[in-house]
Amino acid sequence: MTNDAHSTGAPMLSVKDLAVDFRTTDGIVHAVEGVDLEISAGETVAIVGESGSGKSTTAMAIIGLLAGGGRIASGSIRLDGREISKASENEMRSIRGRDIGLVPQDPMSNLNPVAKVGTQVAETLLAHGLANRQNVAEKVVEALEAAGLPDAPKRAKQYPHEFSGGMRQRALIAIGLACKPRLLIADEPTSALDVTVQQTILDQIGAMTRDLGTAVLLITHDLGLAAERAERVVVMHRGRVVEQGPAQQILEAPQHPYTQSLVAAAPSVAAARLRPEAFTTATTADAPSGVPSEQNRGERADVAESTPPRADNIVEIENLTKVYPVRGRSDDFVAVNDVSLAIPRGETVAIVGESGSGKTTTARMLLKLIEPTSGVIRYEGKDISSLSRAESKEFRQQVQPIFQDPYSSLNPMFTIERLIGEPLDFYKRGSSADRRKRVRQLLDDVALPQSMLRRYPSELSGGQRQRVAIARALALSPDLIVCDEPVSALDVLVQDQILTLLGDLQREYGLSYLFISHDLAVVRLISDYVCVMKDGALVEAASSEEIFTNPRDPYTRRLLASIPGNELNIA
Structure with a gap:
């Protein structure tokens, strides 16, 4: 995926020398150390790496949603030139949703099981003043349709347990895209989706990037997805960035041994049966x-x-x-x-x-x-x-x-x-x-x-x-x-x-x-x-x-x- 409309000025998001620590019963764990990352308006950047490499922790630090015991130990996070690493919780609430959207990985634990799906989409729209009581139902249907959910008016009135795993993930995507944020953090956004719906969702994210100048930070373990959808790839291993650059260059000619092992392990339809x-x-x-x-x-x-x-x-x-x-x-x-x-x-x-x-x-x-x-x-x-x-x-x-x-x-x-x-x-x-x-x-x-x-x-x-x-x-x-x-x-x-x-x-x-x-x-x-x-x-x-x-x-x-x-x- 390419985009010739990238900003030629300062990056929209700039992360410099980021370090994130977690306080545990076994002491301080240094989850992320010395991470540098930049994203321009309209650009898609993918962070790849194995489980525990720090890619999701980096994303959660950016949006201010670190798990209990986690804190930004040092470094800078700037959004449109504004330092947000030390922003208060009230300031981050105004940023989340409108400026930075999030599509989390686990749909069942991130949807309220006792609230209808449409109600949960509406909450985001109403909280940021992007809908009122008169038109919120219409806006909810638009958001669900954009996320690829069929029969959206009916689905809006259902509960999460009435959805399949893939449908629940699409509901989360609808919530993340509802406010048309400047930056969308997508943490494994299509891991629960079949390939045809995955293509629909990623095409929708791509359309937002082109039309609205929305940047996308894509967290994924799918190297094929990263190669196809991102301009640049950042490879993380044990809390550090080990390699980054243009997607095709990283995936076709990886330099770091860890990146080489990731590429070698990626499944392919051209590969032979394991047996x-x-x-x-x-x-x-x-x-x-x-x-x-x-x-x-x-x-x-x-x-x-x-x-x-x-x-x-x-x-x-x-x-x-x-x-x-x-x-x-x-x-x-x-x-x-x-x-x-x-x-x-x-x-x-x-x-x-x-x-x-x-x-x-x-x-x-x-x-x-x-x-x-x-x-x-x-x-x-x-x-x-x-x-x-x-x-x-x-x-x-x-x-x-x-x-x-x-x-x-x-x-x-x-x-x-x-x-x-x-x-x-x-x-x-x-x-x-x-x-x-x-x-x-x-x-x-x-x-x-x-x-x-x-x-x-x-x-x-x-x-x-x-x-x-x-x-x-x-x-x-x-x-x-x-x-x-x-x-x-x-x-x-x-x-x-x-x-x-x-x-x-x-x-x-x-x-x-x-x-x-x-x-x-x-x-x-x-x-x-x-x-x-x-x-x-x-x-x-x-x-x-x-x-x-x-x-x-x-x-x-x-x-x-x-x-x-x-x-x-x-x-």
Whole structure:
């Protein structure tokens, strides 16, 4: 993305020698040291780096929202020449929203669960005098539509729990963009969004940059996104800036060893499968139930056809449908519509599609978290709806989930040690000493230090919390893991480690995965088969190789075309 209208004068935002400290029970932690950063009007600058590198802390210092115990120890932050690093809280309140907008990373913990979404957008507009009681409803709808939410008047009257993860993120984006700020700080703004909606949101941010002269500080672990959307990239590692410069130069010819490792770890749709030997047998003729033949691939009616259960399929799903009654309406909402697919033993089946396509609903029915309206799910040849209480307990040991939102799936009152060890304690796996040893091993497996054991989820970054969730899912050594966006919150280095770990575990223990994701580059690396869902139905299913090299359905081609950085050589 380019912009010839950049200011030629002083930068709109200037950060000089910034240092941020946090006071903890273990003493002072120097989270950010000596950071220099400039952003001109209308410019997009991306900060990239692994979890804990200080990129979000730098952004929160700029907007004056450091977490408890945090303070700006030294340095200068100037906005349009005005020093704001020492501004009072009242002064920062007037700056936030109107001058500096924020799109935070975690939608569920940043939206009020007991207030309607439209009310939360309206609060921002009214607080800054950009709407009145007579026109605020109209302004709210405009903001939601700009953020890509369909049927905005209806959505404005709903609560956050009625939204999918991607829709909640779009609501946060609507709040951040509502006041058309001079600077927008976007902290992983599209990490929960599918690629087509991500493209819509980023196009909207780009339009603001061009039309309003709004600058964007983009915090991301997605190097493809940074390469495509930012003029300049700032690379942070352990609280310091190690390299910065034009996006293409940084990503195509990185100079610092850390930047080189980031680029090398970035997933790409052009990359080979992490377990390439799978393709020696992953042909359409051998495809599992629900994967159509070459002649009928891409035809929805044929995709739904089922075949008799096979002994080498750990899961068989036939004609699965989930219908929700809608209060006040005569027609029901069909979340999943006549889906048939199978998961071969020891292999990975990925389900991809936009937010609301039904992929997570399908996964939750497999996990027995919700009951299907019709259809059959067989695990190891047995209909899971007919399992006895004892069989259900055994089923839950063998089938483990990794959920999309780590914060809401971890008990905030438990330490990390207790969270990871809870499944082992519940099923009484080994002695207490054995369980403690297993917890420490799992912490190593997901690249977390042993010092994390005594911490709580609120003391961890989003990526660190997701790694804890993954460690907990691996605790019981299950046969099947249902992964719902398991690496969406992780930086590329840890994402690469986790994907490699999942591949290694699959080879060593014969694990099977159902992998739900909107990140097609990740799906390319991890999956043997790909099922594409749209509006609750399966529109295309085939081996991963076929989907990515020869997609047949127009919807699949549109998904692939929307991947940020797809045409850039960054991997």
